[in-house]
Amino acid sequence: MQNKSEKWIAVDWGTSNFRAYLLEGSQVVDQVLTNEGMKFLNKNKFEKVLVNNISKWLSSNNTIQVLASGMVGAKQGWIEVPYTETPCSVMKLKVLSPKVKNKKIKVYILSGVAQNYPEDVMRGEETQLAGYFLNHPNFSGSICLPGTHSKWVKVKNYEIINFNTFLTGELYEIVKNYSVIKHSVSTEQICENTLLEGVDKILKNQGNFSNELFQLRAKHLLKNQTLDESNSLLSGYFLGLELLGSKHYWYKKDVILIGSDYLNHFYELCLKKEVNSIKKFSSSEMTLKGLNYFKNNLNFDDLMTS
C-alpha cells in the first residue's frame, strides 16, 4: 500500500509527447510536458531525457519511483516490455524495470496489450482503461479512445474482450501535410455541419473515398471551395472510415469516449444519434488514475531488473 505522502513520478510517454507528473500520494504537485516522444529518441537517450525533464524533483538522499506507460515500452522504446494478451484484465499488467545509471531514480515501465487475431496492439490506452474502471467497475460495453491511432475496445468485468485500431488521426495528418490536397486544407478550422456531411458521405458510399479526397483539390480549383469546408470534409472522411469499420462497437451500444476534450466533442457529435448512451472522459485524467492504481497495486519489490 501507498504511503499517502510518498513522492513518486508518473510518466505518460507516447509516440509524440512526454508528460511527467510529480505526485504526493495521489495528488499531483507538479508536471512537465515536452515533445520528446518515443519516435524522436534513440534507445540510449531515454534515461537522459527523463532525468533532464524531472531533475528538479530529484533529491540526492532518496531514490524516487518512476512509473511509466505508453510507447516507451515498445520495441523502438527504452526497453521492450512484453505485451499482455487479450482477453485480459487491464488491472493486471506486466511491468519491467530498465537498468539506469542515475541512483536517484528507479524506473518501471508497464506492458501494453496485444490481440492475436485480428492482430492489434496498444501501449498506453490500457492504462487509461484501468483508470476508467476504478470508478466504473461494472461497465460493460464499448470504449473508444480517439487519436492518432484510434482504438475501439469491447470491455466487460475489467477485461479487454477485443479491440481494433484505426489510423484515423495519422492518415488525416499525413494527407494534410504531404499530399497534393495540402493546398486545399491548410487551416485548423472545422465546421461541424460540414464534418458531419463528410462522415455521412463515407458511411453511405465508402467506395468513393479515394476519389472524394481528390475532389477536395478539384473543388478548391474549380469552385473556390473554402479551406475550412475542405478541411472539415477531410476530417469527416477519415472519421467516417473509422466509424464504418467500428460500427459493431457503437451502433445502439453504450459508448465511453476517452480522449482530449477536442476529439471527444467531435466523436460525440457524430455518434450521439446512433448510440444507446455516450459519456466522455479525459484521457490525461484516466492515464493518471491508471498509473496511480498500478503504483498502489503492483508489487515492485519482486520485479526483476532487465
Add this chain to the structure above:
Amino acid sequence: MQNKSEKWIAVDWGTSNFRAYLLEGSQVVDQVLTNEGMKFLNKNKFEKVLVNNISKWLSSNNTIQVLASGMVGAKQGWIEVPYTETPCSVMKLKVLSPKVKNKKIKVYILSGVAQNYPEDVMRGEETQLAGYFLNHPNFSGSICLPGTHSKWVKVKNYEIINFNTFLTGELYEIVKNYSVIKHSVSTEQICENTLLEGVDKILKNQGNFSNELFQLRAKHLLKNQTLDESNSLLSGYFLGLELLGSKHYWYKKDVILIGSDYLNHFYELCLKKEVNSIKKFSSSEMTLKGLNYFKNNLNFDDLMTS
C-alpha cells in the same frame, strides 16, 4: 502541316518530373529527363530550368518551338492555362504561350481538362488520350491512366464523357514514408499473389480499410509478417480502394491501360478476370504521340502570347 525535318521540342512537365524530347518531324533524336517537376519550382524558375535542360539543342540562328503539357500549365505552374471542360474532344485543346526572355525558344503550353460535376481535373493525361486516339479513332469504352493520381476516363468518338481521379499512388507513398507503418513496409518488393489478396480484401470489406492498415504494423510486431508481404498488401489495399470506386468503369467493360509498364502489369493482373477486354499502352509513348499531333494540328501563329 509539319515540315518533316523541322526540329522542335516536346515537353512532358509533370508534378514530379521534367521530360524533354528533341524531334525532327515526328522522330525523337535526343531526350532529357530530370526530377525538376512543377512542385519543386517557383513560378519564375520555369524558363531557366527549361533552357538549362535543352540548351544543347538551341541554336542562335533559329527560334525553336517548344510544346509542353502537364502540370506546367497549372495555377502553381509556369502559366495557368484555362481548362477545357468535359464533355470535350481531346483533339481540340486550348494552348497558351508564356512570355520568355530567351529569343531562341517559343513556348506553348496545352490546357488540361476539367469536369464540373463531380468536380475533377487533369493536366497531361488528355495529351496521352489524344495520342491513343490517333491510332484507335473508333475506341469507345474506359481508359485507365494509373499513377500518383490515377484517372479512369469514359471516352467515345475522341471525347472525354466523364472521368474520376483516385489518389492511389500518392496515398501509398505517403503512408509508406510518413506513417507508423513505414517500419513494416520498407521494401520495393511486390508479391503478386499477396497484392491480389489485398485488393480482394478491400473489394469484399472496404469498411475495414483503416483498421487493415494498422494491422500491417501489428502483424509485423506480433507475427513477423515480412516486409514484402506487408508492402504487397499495402499496395493491394490502395489499389483495391481505387477499383472499388471505379467499378462502373471496368466491370465487364473494354478497358485500355495507359501507364508505365510496371503499373500496367499490376492493373492488368487485378482486372483481367473481370473485364471484357484489356490492352496496355505506354504513357510516355502516348504523350509523345499526342504532343506530335498537337504540333501538327494547332495553328500556333494565331495564338496570343500571355
